[in-house]
Amino acid sequence: MTAGTAATTPGTAAEAVAVTGLGLVTPAGIGTEATWEGVCRGVSAARRDPRLGGLPVDISCTVPGFSATRHVGRRSPLVHDRFVQLAVAAAREAVTDSGLDPRTWDGARVGVVVGCGLGGVTTWEQQHRRMLESGPNAVSALLIPLLVPNMAAGHLAMELGATGPNLVTATACASGATALGTACALLRDGTCDVVVAGGAEAGVSPLIVTGFARMGALSRRLAEPAAASRPFDADRDGFVIGEGSGMLVLERRRDALARGAPVRALLAGYGASADAHHMTAPDPEGAGALRALRTALDQAGVMPSEVDHVNAHGTATPLNDAVEARVLRKLLGDAAAVTSTKGVLGHALGAAGAIEAALTVLALQHGTVPPTANLDRQDPGVELDVVAGAPRRGRFHVALSNAFGFGGQNAVLLFTTP
Template sequence: MTADGFRRPDVVITGIGMVTPAGTDTATAWKATCAGQPAAAADPRLAGLGVDFSCAVTGFDPERVLGVDSRRMDPFTRFAVAAAREAVADAAPASGSWDAARVGVVMGTAVGGQGTWEEQAQRLRDRGPRAVNPLTVPKAIGNIAAASVTMDLGVHGPSFTLSTACAAGTTALGLALDLLRAGRCDVVLAGGTEAAVTPLVSTAFDRLRALSRRGDDPSAASRPFDEQRDGFVLGEGAAVLVLERADDARARGRRGYARVLGYGASSDAHHLTAPDADGHYARLAVRQALDDARGGASDVVLVNAHATGTPQGDAIEARLVERVFGPDTAVTSTKGVTGHMLGAAGAVEAAFTALSFDRGVIPPTANFHSAGAGGIDIVHGAPRHAPVPLAVSNSFGFGGHNAVVVLGSV
């Protein structure tokens, strides 16, 4: 019950769609992630740059999946629309069972249609104004992925785009939860999308010394929590989750993968790129999410960590996990397989966490060998088969954005 006496509705995830470096559909991505198969490899788009490898989406044919309309889309929109289609098909609404005016869309992204901006800037410089595509702005602006999902699916509820850097996908889930609890929507498609593996973005991250430079062995470059980590590997893709009230899902015969129990968010207010060294406000977001979920830290069995493979960030998060949850809670970071998908990362990781509930399997942290000093229970080497009644998924972004969701079994 809420403070004013109303029963707070349970919210469940009933559909999942993914386009990731680990696979262009949910089943393939889950299989590769559970196998701990890193996706990092040399990337022709980055040839000649200081870092010439990434975790790229491969085997995705936008015209086959989306038709000729995909030519008018930036890749970040293509990924979002494809993931949304799979998520809705997975949720399996009967024809006419959802009121289109009550279906919302919330998407997160860090940089939007970056590839389009770079391509068109090059055309302007090399060939002049008349070479610039007249659709450049509607193709590249950050809101267009969410807008395109509404158009593709014919839904008319509220649609939003959130940009909280690498926390954006998790922030989207938090807003979706609020929309459903408040009764403003009956269904929300929430997720994140990113297509930032571009020459400029890769070079800019490299200049920040944020990227791994293990170019002699890209598949071993993304090493969350490992003592030999030297930066993250840039990834791309999207995940979309269908959220709806549990009573509505049950009424149409759907159980769901997991419940979305709580959400917390905070701001470090500290630095453009570096997290607060003490992790105080990241812990605040975790505590808020647990309070919202009405759960205790001792009830949490799994933490899907933000851990990207950066020396500072992973160390801060490891201390946070040890302080809040203790040394025995299972911890995984699927970025060892997918790389860091920026604004899509939180949605992808929440999707993997939901699948852990459904399958009773925790994916391993690829490329983890030793943490050196310290002690948290990092799942590695092989997937761990265990029931997961309560889990936390963390996301932390440049500018000090912290976002955390708590998921529970159905």
């Protein structure tokens, strides 16, 4: 079924997948409720970061008050890099929220898919410094299992007793959304009955921040960090690096209904594409992003006119916001309420797509679109209805969540109300 012949009920073109659990650990707070309240306040979490002192850019959005010992476990600092710690904390909340019990489920039917773009970069930097300063014998014997990206999924499998497919997707800043799309395929083809899927990233390290700064990707509004991340604003000049994790528990809709689970939303469509254009810049015509959007609509059996909310990729970089705005305008017009939560949270890189997917689910569930922080003067070239200033309340039934990554990798998720 194509978007032009969509059924009247969204989600009937392909079997919709139920979202039955959410877990969030973000710069707006630890836990889904704290994060939702933070993004709805619309106040940026960006601050000067002492770990980045002396660098050309020294602002970031980090998770406040997160303690690996308290939020994960006593041994966690010894065996987990921070990106894994964030993933475990978010996944625990998501599984609890779903009402499923890992002690009783058939682990062979449970999959884990986590998006991560970088892996344990903090561990890598720290251990490299040790080797240079004190020699090879000072390097941790756990260096490799601490830093490789697949350990986010590996540790979740051990935590949850999930012995089904265990994957990490790496599509740069689209990684978390790609993970959710991959999870849908595992459910629809019958490989899994439950998939814990999302993204995790902890890339706020001196080397990574310096790399992005050298590229010119980061905001230089250092004197007022809370105003630095400005998606779709005429004065935007780059993103603020962030961190965090978003995890969702996904099941086939019929299975969730059979066990009487509350369904937060339906993941009804997924589209993926490649620009095949440039290492870091988006295709100026947005052809790949448009193709991913149309694929998600087609898979869900939804017409463009039915979309009433978009959680945009909205990085606050000049090129990304301009291209994304043109594509959305071309496909949807200006009827959908658009937001970018990166104004509050910064850019969590490989975790961003999953965090924003969870926030899209909450927007549908609460009938509320969070505001785009720091949108004081909308770029005249952004011909969209971008929510700013305060949350917008209404009846929202169909929403898109966009995620685009370096290498021209695009992933779009379409959610509907149950």
